[in-house]
Amino acid sequence: MTWNIPNILTVFRLLCAPAVAIAFLVLPHPFSDWVALILFAGASITDWFDGYLARKWNQMSKFGTMLDPIADKAMVITAIAVLAMNFGPNPLIILPAAFILLRETFVSGLREFLGETAGLLKVTKLAKWKTTAQMVAIAVLFSFGLFSHYLGMGSFGMDGETIDAIMAGELSDETGLRLSYYGTILSYNGGIILLWVAAALTVITGFDYLRKAMPFLSEDA
Incomplete structure (x- = not known):
């Protein structure tokens, strides 16, 4: 080492x-x-x-x-x-997460089974994009916790009319309410969309690795 x-x-x-x-x-x-x-x-x-x-x-x-x-x-x-x-238990997160975990476990097991021939499962450009999509999606979803926290703190003690007036620009936004509100929406929706994109790339690359490994998985190999 x-x-x-x-x-x-x-x-x-x-x-x-x-x-x-x-x-x-x-x-x-x-x-x-x-x-x-x-x-x-x-x-x-x-x-x-x-x-x-x-x-x-x-x-x-x-x-x-x-x-x-x-x-x-x-x-x-x-x-x-x-x-x-x-x-x-949010299905919009649990379902793509399940596909991601299944693929990662499957490919790891496949590499272990192939042993010395595991070199044929080289990381492709699409697999690198998959990893990037996963990491960006997760980072965005982590930021949702921050935006939602500051949204709650910024609107604490306000009634509905005050919040509506601030969002409409009729009152000064001293607590950064609009930023927290739009950040909460964008981080949640954007994070989920990116997570589903990552899950799709995860499944595609998983099938690609399986296709490459199939000749070594037949009983005659």
């Missing part, structure tokens, strides 16, 4: 996975949402940087190659579990 910067970034991303869950266990809102969003966004950025730096500095290693996909899956699976906890 080589402790270079790309590998350190990969380990950091792996450690961020349980840290996101722990944040919601020990911190109150909105601090837990801020910590989770910052950790997840930071970890997502390192997913690009560690590979880029490893190639640029010629620091590719077996340890990094092994740990990189594990760190990605740990981040996504843990974050999805946290979102399921935060949003409750």
Whole structure:
């Protein structure tokens, strides 16, 4: 195992996975949402940087190659579990999350079964887009917790007429109510749309990996 910067970034991303869950266990809102969003966004950025730096500095290693996909899956699976906890039994989130978890588990098992021939399941450009869509969707859904919190705080003690007047621009928006309101709507709807896009890409890439592995799964292989 080589402790270079790309590998350190990969380990950091792996450690961020349980840290996101722990944040919601020990911190109150909105601090837990801020910590989770910052950790997840930071970890997502390192997913690009560690590979880029490893190639640029010629620091590719077996340890990094092994740990990189594990760190990605740990981040996504843990974050999805946290979102399921935060949003409750919401089918718009649970259903695409189930497809994502099924695919990740299936491909991991497929790679383990193939053993030395698992190299044929190389990460494709579409798989990279899948990972990007997952991480962006999760980050956006994490931001929903922040917007909804500040929406509640900004409108606390106001009656319906006051809120309507502020939203209409008739009264000064001293608490940032409009920003919180539109942020809440956009982060929720946008996050769910992105999560479904990620789920669709997840299923497509899963079938692609299965197609490539089929010759090795037949009884005559």
